[in-house]
Each structure stands twice: as C-alpha cells, then as structure tokens.
Amino acid sequence: MDLLSPVHLVIILVVALLIFGPKRLPEIGSGLGKTIREFRKSMNDIQQDAGLDQKASAQEPDTTKQD
Numbered sequence: 001m002d003l004l005s006p007v008h009l010v011i012i013l014v015v016a017l018l019i020f021g022p023k024r025l026p027e028i029g030s031g032l033g034k035t036i037r038e039f040r041k042s043m044n045d046i047q048q049d050a051g052l053d054q055k056a057s058a059q060e061p062d063t064t065k066q067d
Contacts, residue, residue: 002008017025 016028020028
C-alpha cells in the first residue's frame with residue numbers, strides 16, 4: 001500500500017483540523033505554501049548559478065597543459 005494514499009491524506013487532514021482548529025488551518029496552509037514556493041525559488045537560483053559557473057569554466061582555456 002502506498003505511503004500517502006488518499007485515505008491517509010484524509011486522516012492527516014482530519015487530525016490537523018482537530019489539533020489546530022478551522023481558523024488556524026488556512027493560515028498554516030498559506031504559510032506552508034509560501035515556504036515551499038521560496039524553497040523552490042532558492043533551489044532554482046542555486047541551479048542557475050551553478051549552471052553559469054560550469055559554462056564559464058568550460059569556456060576558459062586550459063592553462064595547465066604541460067610541455
């Protein structure tokens with residue numbers, strides 16, 4: 001059986017509703033969404049920076065050749 005089947009997700013949501021209440025649940029969801037969005041943006045920025053560094057180092061001539 002899958003770890004996060006639809007039944008498991010419903011149970012998790014019901015428990016969260018009981019713990020945090022209906023007023024706090026939208027706030028928590030919004031905060032979690034913002035956190036995930038910021039994390040993805042940071043990861044994309046890091047990947048782009050790493051990609052630019054790799055391209056720059058590939059374009060530089062190799063000066064370590066031995067005669």
